[in-house]
Amino acid sequence: MTAIMQLSFDVNGAPVVVEVQARTTLADCLRHTLGLTGTHLGCEHGICGACTVIVDDAAVRSCLMLAVQAEGTRVVTVEGLSGDDSLTPLQAAFRKHHALQCGFCTPGMITTLHALLTDEPFADADRIRDVLSGNICRCTGYIPIIEAALEARIAYQGKREDGRR
Amino acid sequence: MKAPSPMSPNTYVGQPIERVEDLRFLRGRGQYIDDIKRDDQVCAAFVRSAVAHGRVRSIDATAALAMPGVRAVITAADFDGPIPTIPFRRPNPSIGPYAQPVIASDKVRYVGEPVAVVIADTAERAEDAAQEVVLDIEELPAIVGMAPAEANEVLLFEAAGGNVASVFVGTLGDAAAAFAAADRVVRGAFRTQRQTAMPMETRGLLAEWNATTSHLTMFGAAKLPFFNRRAMAAMMNLPEAQVDYIELDVGGGFGARGEFYPEDFLLAFAARRLGCPVKWIEDRREHFLATGHARESACDIEFALRSDGIILGARGTLFSNIGAYVRPNGITPARNMVQFLSGPYRIPNIHFEGRGIVTNKTPAGTYRGPGRYEGCFYCEQMLDLSADKLGLDRLEIRRRNLLTDADMPYRLATISPSDGAAETFCDSGDYRSTFERCIIESGWAEKAQLQGRLIDGRYHGLAIGNFIEGGASGPQENARIDVEADGMVSVYAGSSAIGQGTETVLGQIAADALEIPFERITVLHGSTTYLSEGWGSYGSRGTVMGGSAVIDAAQGLIAKFRGAAAIALDVAEKELHIANGVASAPNGRSVKLAQMAGLSCDGSFKNSKATYTFGAAMAHVAVDPKTGHVAVIDYLAVDDVGRIINPLTLHGQVTGAAVQGLGSVFSEELVYDESGQILVGSLADYLVPLATDYPTIRCVSLENYPSPNNPLGAKGAGEGGIIPVGGVVLSAVTAALQSLGVRPRELPISPPKLWALIQQAAQA
Structure with missing residues (x-):
């Protein structure tokens, strides 16, 4: 041991x-x-x-x-996944949509969504909800998290020209 | 519309200001309790009872003490004299014998009760050694249900002589006369299940003892640091000034976190005994056993009605399963059900009795909207029963009984014995306004044709329920504002942060009150080192009470600024014009607030009058009779909070609370077996809502009826979102299944339970 x-x-x-x-x-x-x-x-x-x-x-x-x-x-x-001075587009979208309250689940939300959107930058709301169903948030009710993720997709889309979903 | 508050001009209050907290939370820079570390720290692990009721025969720590890194094993035998008990926050003359000792000595009364504390150099080693502490406990019959407990089939506290720990009676008018005069009396019995608040961060504390100064510092405070300091000082036999509670970032509260728990004292005791910092982080399984439970309740009540649906009176008994001991807030739900069951409705004659009953389960406390969620659930079900019996439309019976502007201030049931808040009055509002807005906003007129219909294999149901949310709990909150050497402004507040955005919201209020940019303000909160006295965040009070104290401090600071500027500019105070943080003299000279380093002013807000946010919620559900699954097609909450400080954080509170409430209705339950063993121990079997469950929650917040009871005009907003959910969703389900004759009477309505009821009805 x-x-x-x-x-x-x-x-x-x-x-x-x-x-x-x-x-x-x-x-x-x-x-x-x-x-x-x-x-x-x-x-x-x-x-x-x-x-x-x-x-x-x-x-x-x-x-x-x-x-x-x-x-x-x-x-x-x-x-x-964080710059020294500014928020990444995903983090900024979280802040804009108030997709976090106590902040405790937030790092896991950010890493999960970063991995998803890097691989699937055109993921739709259902796909995002499905993937995020493995991350529990007790504060927000998830709705603003989905909104933030949808908005942040555009920052990932340039990196994946083929539009594969 | 009512007159605006005296604060003006207002630049920040009312705006969707993005939160300052987010900058650290989003980048992994928050500092929660497990993120701090002391070089010389040791770690604690608790040895807990595995039986629900028993007599402790012996505790053998020999093997544990011989394990590597183990520094001590503390048991009841280490206490000279009586074992301290956990404090009560709400007085009641009969609860004394039911207080929880910080560590079990002769008896254990629930699975999870602390029996020993192992201290080792690392958490792993403490946990390894805790498994080697041998407990010999003689098992006694356990009692888990409220009815056998009330019948005193087994006594948890022999000396107390019974299992009813507290009784609160709520009265208004003359209930007996109302029932004598009634055209119709409707009786109902309903239940809500045992739950827990389940913040995503488990509890944790670090106790640091300074032997030189005999000073104790508790890191990891939440909710009410000043009360806990007072309690800890008394239990440790220290002057209050020698105890401090330090608040770090807190991963969610919802009522359970931050109350005084047995572990809190044991960690402090161990730190003093060992002379080094002692840290403990609760694990999730332990959280199910050790952190306060809530919500397990039942009612047997009657409504007296006139044939036109006007409610003449209500009476009956409310039961709350408070678990094995009366914890600090253990009797609050039983008490709140009694006072708040009538909610937003005009029930002029009331006689309710609320009983707090002890059983061999984890002790209970508060969870968001304590007693109010349960009371609202019961009231809404009774309204449905009443409407159905009288042949009235379910919306119409609500409309006829909602309180209006003309009723304000409206007296709610008076509580006896008094607990300091026995009398309370709804403060302002026309409660029909949110109800009618909810009807319009939800598109009820169009949806109503779906009521009860079977479409594509699912029965559709719709309902609207109403609620009030008490806020601004007294008696006081404090604040102080300092101008720093660099011209920045520090705002200290007694309000504590549990994830709700305190720094941002109080910063907005301070910025407007001082007429300076929000970016120049830093809000510091919660810790006992900031102010000599404070209260905290509970009962939807953090923003209203803390914000009002900040305004008082800001007004005081501006007055001091005027005095200092008059001297600096050599003019009379009354000649100065103060605006936007600048004092200007007629001769053109001016001085900035930012130049007044060292200027400081305390402020406070005293208040004995609660605020009452009010609102309505609409649920549209579709029930699959083949599986018992209920889909929430639409859910709309409309509330009037008096004054919106930040629409982002407000909507966050309402939406998040509504989703929590849907977990309460459908999936969350702390299940026990007959021997008192808890059968859920992870988030795989205690089912909180997931991202895929409830995608269609909407909310509309209004500010048409400011509270007359504070300078902001604000009312509480942290709990209202959850209060109506049980009532309105079950109403929608009963509406959906009316043609089948299915009427569930208890929560949760999980698919298997609802399926079984549908089967029973089909066979009947």
């Missing part, structure tokens, strides 16, 4: 080498070993989606993934 393992991976574009217990989750490694506290833990059961990060371009629940499984991967957290 307490075996210490060395782990090398890429976090938000920078290589890191850390030592973790074999049982440490990726979420705890990011939060407590690397100090990236933007990733939140809402249930540790893989249900609420607050801990979602992007591993090799896929949205992943970091509470269900062991840190050692991240060996050699590229991990992006909400911090890695």
Whole structure:
């Protein structure tokens, strides 16, 4: 249980080498070993989606993934999706539509939607709702989150010319 | 339209100002309790009772203490003298014996009750060791239902002699005479299920003890830091000045978070004993066992009616399952049902009794609209029963009984024994106005043809219900405004933030009151280090009370600015013209507020009169009789909040609360078995609404009837969205299924339950 393992991976574009217990989750490694506290833990059961990060371009629940499984991967957290000074178009749309209140589920919403819209920049409201059904928000009732995601799509569409959905 | 508030010109209040909080939340820069860390911190894990009712024979921590990193295992044996009990926030003469000791000693009374605390150098090690603490508990018969509890089949507290912990009676007029004079009496019995508020961030605290100064700091405060400081100081036998509560970002409250819990004291106790900071983050399964439950209630009530549908009176009994102990706010729902069941309707004669009943379940507290959601549900069902019995249209019976402008101020039922808020009056409004607006806005005239019809295999149903939302709980809130060295302005408020946008909303109010740009203001809130006394955010009071205190401080600051500017410019105060943060003298010289570093003014707002937001909600549902599934086709909420500070955050409150309410109606339930074991332990079996569930929620907010009771004219807005949901949605379902003779009488109406009722009706 307490075996210490060395782990090398890429976090938000920078290589890191850390030592973790074999049982440490990726979420705890990011939060407590690397100090990236933007990733939140809402249930540790893989249900609420607050801990979602992007591993090799896929949205992943970091509470269900062991840190050692991240060996050699590229991990992006909400911090890695944020500029220093300004909000990204997705974040700005969240703010405009009041798509967050307490902010606790928000990092998971941002990472999940970033992964979705990167892959499917023309996703419609039903598709967005379907994908977001794995992320629980207790404050907003989701409606403004869907509105924000729909508005933010345009920022992703230039990157995907084929319009594939 | 009523006269506008005295604040003018107003540049920010009423505007959809984007929130300042969002800049950190969206970038992962919020700072929640688990995001702070002390170098020398240790972590706590709680050993909890696995049985619902039992006698503690022994606790063996030998194995746990031998495990790596374990620093201590604290049990009741570590207390010299009596074990402290959790404080009450609402007085009642009979609840004393039902208080919860911070740690179980002789008896355990619910699954999840803290029995021991393990402290280790990491959370993992504390949790590992907690599993090795051996509890020997002799199991006693458990009692989970209110009826057997009331019959005293098993006593939770032998010394108290019964399981009814509290009784509140609500009276108005002469109920007996009203019933004697009635053309018709309608009786109904309904139930609401056990739920919990379920904020997305679980509870957590970090207790830091400074041995040199004998000072305790509790990080992770929420809701009511000043009350909790007072309670903690008394329990720790410290002067209040030696305890501080620090509020960080808070991941949702909804009534449950921030109340004083047993863990709060145990962490402080451990920090003092060990001399180092002690941190605890609740896990989600633990949250189901340990954080306050709510809403489990029942009623057996009667309405006295005239044949034209006018309600003459109401009477009966309301029951609230408060779980194993009376927690700080445990009896509030039972009490609120009694006072607020009549809601927006003119019921001139009332006699209700509300009982708080203890059972072997996790202790209850408040959840958004406590007692008000339940009371509204009961009232709306009784109106439907009454309309059906009298052969009246369901909307017409509501229209005939809604309060109007001419009734204001309108006295609600008086509560006895008094709890300090025994008398209250609806403050302003014509409650027909939101009702009629809801009829128009929802397109009722067109939709009404769908009522009860079977279309493509689904029965359609429509209903409109009405509600009031109490706000601006007294007695007071405080604020202070400082001009900083760099010319920026700091606004300190006793209101606390639980995700509702306090920094933005109070910033808007301050900016208008001071006539300075919003960007120059920083709002700091919640922590006990900012003000000598404050109250917090509960009972839909944060904006109304905090905002009114900010206005008082701003007016005081402007007066001080006038005095200081007069000296600086060498003119008489009355010659100065002050506007937009600049004091100008007739000779053309001027000085800015921003140049007045060090200028500071306290303000406060005292208030014993609640505000009452009012509104109506329309639900259009379609029921699939083959599955019992109910689709919400349309849901519209119309409310009048007196004064809109920020339409973005207001609509966020209303929409979010409505969706929470739909979870209450259809899917959320804390299920127990007969032995008192809780059968739900994750968000996979406690089903809160998801993004795919309720896409069609609309809201319209009005400000036609400002409250006369505060300078903003504002009323509370955090709870109104949820209050009518149970009542109006069940009404819509009963309307849909009227031809089948199906009338559910309890929530939730989950698909299997509704399907079973449809089957029963078909066989009957």
